[in-house]
Amino acid sequence: MKEHTKIMILKERTKSVTYRVLESLNYRMRLTAEEKTNYENQVKGFAGEIQFDSYMAQAKISGLVLNDLILSHRDTSFQIDSLLITNDSVYLYEVKNYAGSYFYKEESLFTESGYQILNPLRQIDRSVTYLQNVMLRIGYTLPIHPVIIFINPDFILYSFLPNKLFLFSNQLPKHFNALSNQKKLIKNEHLELANKLKKLHNENYRPDNLPTYHFDQLKKGIICPICFSTSHIDTRQNYVCSICGHKEIITSVIERSIIEFKDLFPDKPIMTNLIYQWCGEVYSKERIRMILKKNYQNHLSGQKTYYSDKQLS
Numbered sequence: 170m171k172e173h174t175k176i177m178i179l180k181e182r183t184k185s186v187t188y189r190v191l192e193s194l195n196y197r198m199r200l201t202a203e204e205k206t207n208y209e210n211q212v213k214g215f216a217g218e219i220q221f222d223s224y225m226a227q228a229k230i231s232g233l234v235l236n237d238l239i240l241s242h243r244d245t246s247f248q249i250d251s252l253l254i255t256n257d258s259v260y261l262y263e264v265k266n267y268a269g270s271y272f273y274k275e276e277s278l279f280t281e282s283g284y285q286i287l288n289p290l291r292q293i294d295r296s297v298t299y300l301q302n303v304m305l306r307i308g309y310t311l312p313i314h315p316v317i318i319f320i321n322p323d324f325i326l327y328s329f330l331p332n333k334l335f336l337f338s339n340q341l342p343k344h345f346n347a348l349s350n351q352k353k354l355i356k357n358e359h360l361e362l363a364n365k366l367k368k369l370h371n372e373n374y375r376p377d378n379l380p381t382y383h384f385d386q387l388k389k390g391i392i393c394p395i396c397f398s399t400s401h402i403d404t405r406q407n408y409v410c411s412i413c414g415h416k417e418i419i420t421s422v423i424e425r426s427i428i429e430f431k432d433l434f435p436d437k438p439i440m441t442n443l444i445y446q447w448c449g450e451v452y453s454k455e456r457i458r459m460i461l462k463k464n465y466q467n468h469l470s471g472q473k474t475y476y477s478d479k480q481l482s
Contacts, residue, residue, distance in 0.1 A: 175229065175230075175231065176225065176226070176228070176230055176231070176232055176233075176234055176253075177232070177233050177234065178234045178236070179233055179234065179235055179363050179364065179367055180234070180235040180236050180237070180238065180367050180370065181236060182218060182219065182222060182236035182237050182251075183236075183237060184211075184215060185211070185215075185237065185248075186374065186375055186376075186432060187207075187211055187376055187379065188208075188211040188212070188215055189429075189432045190379055190380075190432055190433060191204065191207060191208035191211055191379075191380070192208065192211075192397075193392070193429055193432065193433055194208075194380060194382060194387070194433075195208050195397075196388070196392055196397045196399070197387040197388040197392075198382060198386060198387055198388065200380065201380075204380050207378075213266045214264075214266055216266060217264050217265065217266025217320040217321065218236075218237075218250055218251070218264050218266075218320075220266075220320050220338075221250075221251065221262065221264045221318055221320050221341075222236070222251075224338075224341045224342070224345065225251070225253075225345065227345075228342075228345030228346070228348070228349055229349040230253070230255070230345060230348045230349050231255065231256065231349075231351075231354075231355055232253045232254055232255045232256075232348070232355065233253070233254040233355065233359060233360060233363040234251065234252065234253055234254075235249070235251070235252040235254075235363060235366055235367055235370075236250070236251050236252075237249075237250070238252055238366060238367075238370050239370055239371045239374045240299065240300070240303050240366070240369055240370065240371065241303075241369075241371060242299040242302050242303055243302075245299065246371060246374055247295065247296050247299045247300075248296075249261060249262075249263075249296060249300070250262055250263055250264045251264065252300075252366070253348075254311070254355075254359050254362060254363050255348060255351060255355070255359075256351060256354050256355055256356070256359070257311065257312075257351075258311060258312050258313070258314055259300075259304075259311050259312070259313045259314070260313075260314050260316060260348075261293065261296060261297060261300060261313055261314070261315045261316065262316050262317075262318055263289060263292065263293045263296070263315070263316070263317045263318065264318045264320055265289060265317065265318065265319050265320065265321075265324075266320050266321050267286075267319060267321060267324050268321045268323045268324055269281060269323065269324070269325070270325045270327065271286070271324070271325065271326050271327070272326075272327045272328050273326055273327070273328050274328050276288060276290070278326075289317045290317070290332075290334065293315045293317055293334065294315070296315070297313050297315050300313060301313060303366075303369065304362070304366075307362075307365050307366075307369075309358075309362050311359075311362070315334055316334060316336055316344075317334050317335050317336065318336050318338075318341070319335065319336070319337050319338065320338050321338065322338050322339070324337070324338075373435070375435070382433070384434065384437070384443075387433075389446055389447055389448070389449045389450075390448070390449035390451075391408065391422055391426055391448055391449060391451070392426075392429070393410040393412065393413060393415050394415065394417075394425070395410065395413050395415045396410060396412050396413040396415070398410055398411065398412040398413070399449070400412055403419060403451070406418060406419060407419060408422045419452065419456075420460060422448075423444070423448060423452060423456070423457060423460050424460060424464065426444070426447060426448050427439065427444055427460070427461070427464075429447075430443070430444060430447050438470075438475035438476075438477075439461065439465065439475060439476040439477065440473065440474070440475050440476070441454050441457050441458045441461060441474070442454065444457050444461070445457055461476045462476075464479075465477060465478060465479060466478065466479045466480065
């Protein structure tokens with residue numbers, strides 16, 4: 170057994186594939202109003218999760234944390250914002266970054282203007298059921314405590330009977346303080362559980378509701394990671410954004426653009442000429458080929474060479 174006196178983050182938080190795809194498309198094509206709203210919701214949701222992470226980081230809790238888990242049960246995928254494994258329990262956190270006034274009636278959430286929001290209680294109940302089954306499948310029976318976090322301090326909920334599953338941002342310090350008073354012993358079996366769940370995470374999951382798009386219709390060029398401009402000037406080794414001044418090594422810029430291409434086109438073969446076009450034809454094919462050879466596994470198909478992720482040995 171090992172005694173931990175602080176949180177161990179075994180899986181860091183990253184932007185979801187939906188966020189990454191919509192972020193790219195937002196600056197490379199015209200999104201529909203619905204797609205634009207979805208993108209804005211992704212931005213708000215991720216900001217809320219980062220805010221939740223800051224609360225947890227300040228807490229003196231002993232536990233193991235897995236963020237942004239995508240697991241599967243009977244061919245059904247489900248997503249968990251944050252999972253905290255303590256000495257004797259698993260805490261499943263669903264983070265909502267709603268702002269403004271909401272009403273709770275007929276077991277549903279409604280905005281002030283009357284729009285109905287998916288009931289987070291049903292959503293988290295589904296996640297708990299699936300997680301219990303996944304844990305049973307790999308041999309663990311720790312109790313699961315679901316918690317719905319309304320992280321935005323500007324969120325107001327009316328017509329609502331108190332529910333122990335709901336926590337507001339001003340209640341988080343008390344919640345984490347209560348957890349910090351528990352025993353600090355984290356057993357090896359907890360670490361084994363966390364690592365098994367991490368291994369089950371579906372890195373390649375893509376939702377069915379992503380926009381339809383094609384390579385030819387998207388704006389080409391390097392997108393600045395800070396201001397999302399495609400305007401830049403280059404020195405021999407460095408890329409410099411013309412708008413915000415962000416500076417980056419050109420090799421890093423090309424590597425980042427390859428990853429963006431892979432996010433958008435997971436089924437397209439990675440080829441030197443395609444990446445050359447994707448980067449706006451501003452960097453030589455030879456330079457791009459060298460980066461691909463270094464970072465990816467090359468394959469020969471007829472007269473053409475394409476690249477794929479290196480297989481871990």
